[in-house]
Amino acid sequence: MTEITVAVAEKQQALKRKSKLVRFVKQWDLQLMVIPALLLIFVFSYIPMYGVLTAFQDYSIFKGFMDSPWVGLKHFEMFFHAPEFERVMRNTIIISVLKLLFGFPAPIVLALMLNEVKNMYFKRVVQTVSYLPHFLSWVIVSGFAMSILSVENGSLNILLQSVHFIKEPISFLSIPEYFWTIIVTTGVWKEIGFSSIVYLAAIAGIDPNMYEAASIDGASRFKQIFMITIPTIMPVVIIFLILAIGNLLSAGFEDLLLLGVNPVLRDVSDVLDTYVYRTGITGQRFSYATAVGLFKAVISVGLLTFANLLARRTGNSLW
Numbered sequence: 327m328t329e330i331t332v333a334v335a336e337k338q339q340a341l342k343r344k345s346k347l348v349r350f351v352k353q354w355d356l357q358l359m360v361i362p363a364l365l366l367i368f369v370f371s372y373i374p375m376y377g378v379l380t381a382f383q384d385y386s387i388f389k390g391f392m393d394s395p396w397v398g399l400k401h402f403e404m405f406f407h408a409p410e411f412e413r414v415m416r417n418t419i420i421i422s423v424l425k426l427l428f429g430f431p432a433p434i435v436l437a438l439m440l441n442e443v444k445n446m447y448f449k450r451v452v453q454t455v456s457y458l459p460h461f462l463s464w465v466i467v468s469g470f471a472m473s474i475l476s477v478e479n480g481s482l483n484i485l486l487q488s489v490h491f492i493k494e495p496i497s498f499l500s501i502p503e504y505f506w507t508i509i510v511t512t513g514v515w516k517e518i519g520f521s522s523i524v525y526l527a528a529i530a531g532i533d534p535n536m537y538e539a540a541s542i543d544g545a546s547r548f549k550q551i552f553m554i555t556i557p558t559i560m561p562v563v564i565i566f567l568i569l570a571i572g573n574l575l576s577a578g579f580e581d582l583l584l585l586g587v588n589p590v591l592r593d594v595s596d597v598l599d600t601y602v603y604r605t606g607i608t609g610q611r612f613s614y615a616t617a618v619g620l621f622k623a624v625i626s627v628g629l630l631t632f633a634n635l636l637a638r639r640t641g642n643s644l645w
Contacts, residue, residue: 381617401617418597421577437525456519464580528559572630
């Protein structure tokens with residue numbers, strides 16, 4: 327009986343392998359379209375991983391990978407004992423958590439609000455206006471922010487003075503207490519519209535009959551949002567939340583580098599990415615910067631795995 331069971335299982339596996347091969351041959355045109363993307367990922371994402379070896383070496387650009395001396399975990403220990411470690415980790419975690427708390431739900435709320443707009447012309451105008459900042463580089467966005475927050479002729483200072491909220495202009499980008507608010511606000515403004523596209527697409531896939539049935543039962547539009555819309559798009563929300571948690575140590579780079587250019591803000595603007603840039607590129611400590619970047623990558627993978635395990639309990643996970 328056991329031999330028959332094994333034979334049946336082997337036959338099923340053979341049929342499954344054959345069916346996959348047949349499906350691959352039938353979809354040759356689609357597979358051909360995927361190959362360039364796979365090559366692109368392999369060349370630019372996997373081959374450069376060889377560079378992480380410098381984290382375990384005293385790397386010299388003149389000696390190369392093969393001849394540079396191996397030092398083990400020396401650079402990791404240096405980072406953990408560095409005087410900047412506590413400050414960099416604190417800023418990274420706080421800024422990331424703030425962006426997650428305010429930046430993640432913002433596009434969901436915008437998508438829910440736009441879904442309730444009946445005037446299609448107004449809806450398209452709002453969508454277009456909210457999408458545009460995403461396509462602006464952080465150089466332009468930071469320029470806007472600096473102009474608005476400027477002491478001389480800054481729009482915000484003029485407004486606050488006109489309503490007699492302040493007497494003298496405030497140099498917002500020179501006061502550490504305001505920096506995290508500025509960074510989170512500009513980030514939300516820049517990405518809220520573009521990030522809402524996915525949620526609008528998920529909402530568009532909801533069966534209209536569900537809303538009609540709810541209306542017949544006397545449910546208000548507000549109640550329909552909580553009883554139909556949000557539960558239906560929850561799988562999409564959970565997937566993006568998993569990815570957001572995985573990127574929790576990616577507090578930002580361009581925005582912090584440009585808006586935090588004032589040395590006075592270093593104590594609140596220095597995060598892992600800017601620290602790697604400053605020590606690796608500016609300070610030419612390649613091995614040390616690589617070790618810090620690898621530390622961040624390992625923690626990010628751990629956070630992603632942990633978030634995915636929690637999401638499995640809801641039935642929605644990446645793997």
